[in-house]
Amino acid sequence: MIDIKKFSETDLYGLLGVEIGASEAEVRKAYRKKALQCHPDKNPDNPKAAELFQELSKALEILLDVSARAAYDKLLNAKKAAQLRAQQLDSKRQKLKNELEERERLAREAATSRGTSYKVNKTPEELFKEEFERLQKEGSKLIEEEQELLRQQLREEKSLHARSESSWDASKHRIKIKWKADKDDSTNGGYTEDILHKFLSKYGDINVLVMSPKKNGSALVEFKTQEAAEMAVSYEKGRLDNACSLEWIGDAPKNKKSRTGGTVTERDFESLVLRQLRQAEERKRLIEQMMREDAEAESATG
Structure with missing residues (x-):
């Protein structure tokens, strides 16, 4: 009533x-x-x-x-x-x-x-x-x-979202996260994997998030969709007492026509088992990549 x-x-x-x-x-x-x-x-x-x-x-x-x-x-x-x-x-x-x-x-x-x-x-x-x-x-x-x-527009959005996901290669557009943290800081500047995940997941699904195993103040993230990745790079600042910055590793993705509706809310229907296997493989690759980058950075400064 x-x-x-x-x-x-x-x-x-x-x-x-x-x-x-x-x-x-x-x-x-x-x-x-x-x-x-x-x-x-x-x-x-x-x-x-x-x-x-x-x-x-x-x-x-x-x-x-x-x-x-x-x-x-x-x-x-x-x-x-x-x-x-x-x-x-x-x-x-x-x-x-x-x-x-x-x-x-x-x-x-x-x-x-x-x-x-x-x-x-x-x-x-x-x-x-x-x-x-x-x-x-x-x-x-x-x-x-x-x-x-409205229902027609929602159907069009979902269709467009599905098409954009199929053409989006997240592995080619990873994002590096940096913040201030001393080498011997046990708190890593106030950042943990859980804290970063909480900050970033509001933009959309995350394929993988990895903290640097050797260097404080650094992490890598890979988003499931281009829209989520672009929004995170544009808007996320992290902690108020210690802001972080997000930047593309390599070239930024080409801009696509934006859709009405803002934050990504649609969920991928990929099975949980396949998703976990993929995340494990991506995590392994990202850790290896981060270790190479950290080693190169130390060699350059040394």
Whole structure:
């Protein structure tokens, strides 16, 4: 059951991130952007995302319907005017005002129960409630169309993601991580494999992450997808008290057209056994590579 009171007290324009005078096109655009981010298909384990998606859809339904939006705007303006008046009234006058409004409400309810008319115009709350209930009964083809467009875009994103994964060779685009750490620092500058994994995994799946076995302040990481790797290089700074830097080993990958949706959320369906075997092999290769690089660096400085 949808709570009418909740939506009568919610700033629907603020929820979508548009101005009160926003056009229909602007409202639709804002809805699509936010709805894609919290769509249940992208956040299957987050009930709050599903709840927000429903709220966004109901806000769109109200703001796209001319009479419902007019009733909502009237309610919004009435609330703002009431807040302004309340600020100007002292506590005694405010009490009298509240008592008068309560008497009027009781009189309307009594007249309604007797089947008689009451010569007081409907309040903004009542008008909005009527429009809200009308929309619930009628349903909205516009919302159905918008949600179908969202589903199509999600399908296209998944298809594009699958194609990009098949052409992405992670072994050719590894990333070196560096941070400050003294040679004899037992804490390695505050970094461990678990800490680095926590920082980096929010961008997407990691194929392998290896700490340098000989040198403090150094590690290598390989991401499953190009998007995750690029985001990590662009945004990750590590610890606040000891920032780290990420740079490509060799040439950076060629840029590809970005997709709507931000952080990678799709999961690879490769079997766990095959993944573990591959990670073990990659870890061995990376350790050998790091040892060669560390040896070359020591020879150059020595």
